[in-house]
Amino acid sequence: MNFKESGKLKAITFSYDDAVTQDIELVELFNKYNLKSTFNVNSELLNTNNMLIRENKRVAHYKLHKSDVKGVYEGHEVAVHTLTHPHLPPLEEVEVIRQVEQDRLNLSEIVGYEVIGMAYPGGGVNNDDRVAEIIKNNTGVKYSRTITCNDSFDLQDNLYRFNPTVYHLHFDKMMEMGEKFINMSSDKPQIFYIWGHSYEFDYQSDYLAKFEEFLKLISNKDDIFYGTNKEVLL
Numbered sequence: 146m147n148f149k150e151s152g153k154l155k156a157i158t159f160s161y162d163d164a165v166t167q168d169i170e171l172v173e174l175f176n177k178y179n180l181k182s183t184f185n186v187n188s189e190l191l192n193t194n195n196m197l198i199r200e201n202k203r204v205a206h207y208k209l210h211k212s213d214v215k216g217v218y219e220g221h222e223v224a225v226h227t228l229t230h231p232h233l234p235p236l237e238e239v240e241v242i243r244q245v246e247q248d249r250l251n252l253s254e255i256v257g258y259e260v261i262g263m264a265y266p267g268g269g270v271n272n273d274d275r276v277a278e279i280i281k282n283n284t285g286v287k288y289s290r291t292i293t294c295n296d297s298f299d300l301q302d303n304l305y306r307f308n309p310t311v312y313h314l315h316f317d318k319m320m321e322m323g324e325k326f327i328n329m330s331s332d333k334p335q336i337f338y339i340w341g342h343s344y345e346f347d348y349q350s351d352y353l354a355k356f357e358e359f360l361k362l363i364s365n366k367d368d369i370f371y372g373t374n375k376e377v378l379l
Contacts, residue, residue: 147376154331155298156370157363158183158377160290160309160340162226162264164191166207167343169217174357176220178364183374184218185226185264185290188251200348215256222373224262225249225286232267233276238283241276246284262374263289264340277305288378290340298326298335304378313341314348316355323363336377337363 148156159175159182161168168184175182191214195206209217227233227244228251236244245263252260263286265271272291280286288304295308296318311319319339326337346353363369370377 147379148334148336148370148372151370153368153370154333155326155329155335155337155368156372156377157326157337157339158372158374159313160185160224160264160338160374162266162340162342163187163206163230163344164209164214164226165342165344166205166209167346168209170353171343171346172217172221174353174360178360180360180364180371181221181373181376183222183224183262183264185224185262186214186248186252187226187228187230187266188248188255189228190230197344199345202348204344204347206344211255214252218256222262222375223252223256223260224264224374225252225260225289226264227266230266232271233265234271234273238279241279242283245280245286249285259285261285261287261379265289265291268292272306274306277303281305288374290338290374292340294340296322298337300334300336307338307378309338309340310336311339313339313356314345314352316359319359320362323359327363327366327369338374338377 162185164186191211193208197204197206225248228248290307293308
């Protein structure tokens with residue numbers, strides 16, 4: 146079932162990038178609260194290990210092994226994040242297509258179903274109209290998420306430059322919007338879309354606990370549809 150078929154007017158969905166090992170614990174949390182997420186994977190970076198410096202700390206950025214991807218994300222959605230995480234706007238059209246479509250085909254083979262979603266790689270302004278049109282016209286991708294939060298629950302016309310509602314480490318804003326969303330009544334469809342990277346919970350010892358409080362707040366409401374990006378957007 147998808148959002149349109151559910152008969153409900155409110156939906157919540159999550160999106161996480163990079164296929165890092167911290168996703169394993171995050172999936173367990175989502176499953177605990179009967180929530181769904183989409184996980185965006187760079188297929189050519191699987192099995193690689195790196196360290197990042199964030200907030201003056203070394204944070205593990207270890208990618209899942211290819212053989213673990215299907216099992217880790219079972220019950221959720223796997224989506225495109227490009228082969229190797231390049232900044233797409235400066236690339237030639239043929240390389241944009243290769244980065245997106247080959248990643249989509251690789252991931253479809255790994256998980257055993259057709260992958261049709263995507264999140265743009267990189268920080269800042271990581272997409273533009275040109276790239277969105279290339280992807281729309283030359284790949285099997287049906288939607289692609291930006292990192293430009295819009296603080297809105299309204300539906301969007303352009304699914305190839307789809308803006309999330311809120312970033313997952315903006316805890317106060319996320320909790321405030323969560324309270325508003327669960328208490329609101331609406332006569333039109335509304336979507337609460339949260340995005341991030343699971344390795345970011347390692348920045349501070351209490352970040353994951355704070356996030357779990359948000360999951361407790363918004364989960365298991367009879368009038369809300371909980372689904373993957375695909376189930377909610379398409």
